[in-house]
Amino acid sequence: MSDFSIKVEGLSKLYRISHLSGQRTVRDAVHHGARLVWRRLRWNTKPTREEFWALRDVNFELKAGEVVGIIGRNGAGKSTLLKVLSRITEPTKGRITLRGRIASLLEVGTGFHPELTGRDNIYLNGAIHGLSRAEITRKFDQIVEFAEVSRFLDTPVKRYSSGMYVRLAFAVAAHLEPDILIVDEVLAVGDSAFQRKCLGKIREVSTEEGRTVLFVSHNLASVRQLCSRAILLEQGRVAFDGPTAEALAAYTKPKETKAEYKHVGGDGAARITHLRLLGEGGAIPVFPIFGTIRIEIELEAKPEAGGLECFILIYGDDGECVAASFQADSGAKSEPGAGTRVISVEFKNPFAPGMYMVSAGIFDAYRQFHDWVEFAETFEVLPGFSDGKAFDQRLGRISLDAEWMP
């Protein structure tokens, strides 16, 4: 018998698109049902529900005490995998065998109540993760010390700074003492000193206490630091499972096959075939603040396409569009003509550190869509300026390239 602590066999998870969007009211459901009947009456045999396999036949085994990173692009199935492993949602197929208690930190501050004090929230959060009151009391001082919030214990957390909030949330989760700890992307928030502290704690939990850690991050540097082994997910499948260095290499290797983009609009007379972001850092390009971002839009135009104009939209990781640029803004026109060509755009990165997504599209001469691909590429802005200065936490989503006159 092997000493595994997680064993995953043939795990698959199917989402129906109707679950993801719409049908929130009875009226929608009735409407949907009526449409199904109508289609059947019209002998339309097209599938009426879109299905989407978030995970497809995933298999792996984790030994006790292993720290394993999960990497992959947005939508590769990382979050779904973690949700299924933490029993938040059921898999459609396959089985999971877990040995020991599992605790998952999928989001910082889940279950924190803003009106309650820090002290109350520590107890509440512990209980949410399955600890008893006595267990929490025993670890209370450690948690407070780790979070560095002792002065504010009796202040409602709604008055906390976001940094204090994150520290407290991580501190509770880190002291749960589970046999298996699942951490998702939580370190993306908080300042760098605290991030280092968290990474240190995760390492301590695994090496000294022999716990299994499953770690998901877009920050490849911390995956490299922390994990001896990594699993690369691609479109819901395990694309690579092995030593971290090799997994990262496989991940950052330029794709030979072009990614399938989500075309959300347009007549298709001209289509975007490839979107490239030129920057450091492999699969997810990284840029410093005020560094130059170059985006190349490779497109294929049919003879009827006529004059073209490209545009890009940049979205924050909350899905909100934070910036847009149209080709006409700079007065650069593209001459009509069929065939493949590349239209590029360059700008000085104004965005605050974080993850961003890029959508791009093509207008015809009358600003009607030829094509529009949504969230085609992702990039990360590092917490530092292009001239090497460090970025200190501040409000705002963009940085002004401002000149100060003392």
Added chain:
Amino acid sequence: MEGRYWRDLWKYRELLGFLAWRDVKVRYQQTVLGAGWAIVQPLTSVVVFWFVFGRVAKMPSGGQSYFIVVMVGQLAWQLFANTLSNTSGSLVASSQLVSKVYFPRLVVPLSSVLVALVDFLFVFGIYVIAAVWTKTMPGFHALLLPVFIALALVLAIGAGLWLCALTVRFRDFRILVPFLLQIGVFATPVGYRTDYLNRFKEILAINPMTGVIDAFRWSLLGDSEAFSWNSFIPSLCWAAVLLSTGIWYFRKTEKTFADDI
């Protein structure tokens, strides 16, 4: 699998208490009256019903003070209505938790039952004062009151489980529940007695809460009251059906709560 679920639920019993404690603690924060609201609301309803049914409509009180008749009706109704509305909205109110952490989902609606029980204690306090004031002392029938409280809870939890699972999928029920309760308070003998309604008695007995309120009155209005089996038996049947199907439907759908919520 089934056994493990109920064991988990037992393991998370402290969370049940914590969630209830959180809701109680947070609810009256930043209000001037604070817990006073838990008294003002039911008391106002009792006064309004006493005035409309007792004074204006002059409904028969069965030899009792009309105020205490309404008070006991309100005691039972408030318990049922609060439990039902708390449980039915509970999952959606905790959607953040449900989609990010595992725990037996039954914890959420059950913890909201505890919150309703806290409110019940306040209303019970008003009842005690009213009973002393109107000199309507209960006899040994009062010993059976816990059974009737349990019956009201089972009815509310059974219906509440259905409603909270349905609300995850269809938000219509968020609007429907307050509406149903608003009508329900008149379709239930809260402000009037059933003994003197000849024609509507049988129809009213279909309402599961009629049996509970009749039983509350039998239990608390002194030992001269007659027990109404005609309304009590339907209540028992409703309770059995609602609770068993409620748990069944909840367990069936909870696996995909995180996907749908």
